[in-house]
Amino acid sequence: MHLLTVIQVKLAQPKLKMDNFLILLAGVFLVSGFMGCLVSKLPGTPISFLGIIVLNFSSLTEYSTHFFVKWGIIVIAVQGLDYLIPSWGKRKFGGSKKGVWGGLLGLFAGSYFGPWGISLGALAGALVGELLTGKESNLAARETASSFAYFFVGTVSKLIVSGILLYHYLESLSYLI
Numbered sequence: 001m002h003l004l005t006v007i008q009v010k011l012a013q014p015k016l017k018m019d020n021f022l023i024l025l026a027g028v029f030l031v032s033g034f035m036g037c038l039v040s041k042l043p044g045t046p047i048s049f050l051g052i053i054v055l056n057f058s059s060l061t062e063y064s065t066h067f068f069v070k071w072g073i074i075v076i077a078v079q080g081l082d083y084l085i086p087s088w089g090k091r092k093f094g095g096s097k098k099g100v101w102g103g104l105l106g107l108f109a110g111s112y113f114g115p116w117g118i119s120l121g122a123l124a125g126a127l128v129g130e131l132l133t134g135k136e137s138n139l140a141a142r143e144t145a146s147s148f149a150y151f152f153v154g155t156v157s158k159l160i161v162s163g164i165l166l167y168h169y170l171e172s173l174s175y176l177i
Helices: 002-036 044-056 065-093 097-132 137-174
Strands: none
Touching: 002 044, 002 137, 044 065, 044 137, 065 137, 097 137
16 A cells, blocks of 8 residues: 555656646746737737646646636737737828837837836837928827827737736735745
8 A cells, every 4th residue: 555655646746747837837928928018029918828828737727718718809809909009090190110110119229217218218219210201390299199109008908918817827826825
């Protein structure tokens, strides 16, 4: 009987290691996804959703099909709107590609100064880009403000969704403690 218990413990250890790996991998995906919401080329919310899917394969938690369908639809909607709304706003208010590139360069330059630097850098970069196209300052400022508003709404919505998914992960970890 004692030998049987030892064998059962030995067989359970690889599962525990795999479980720890899945929990850690899910955390990496969720934190990367949350940070990816601030980087325009990284799909933050789908990466966060992938983290929740990986977490579901561990023995730590088990989410329902309804949970995955609901959050899958939300992730697709937020990611889709994040791509569609800025282009719609650019067409409506007449923004230029130089304004978009200026905003992106300003975002990266301002990232060294935290959230305020990101916001102000993107705003200043978009304004410089619009002015480089030869537009009047009033028109360039209006187009810059509208582009920034659409960028801000998209970024905040992605951060909210990724933050809620990260919260689900942290809530699952609290059961370990």
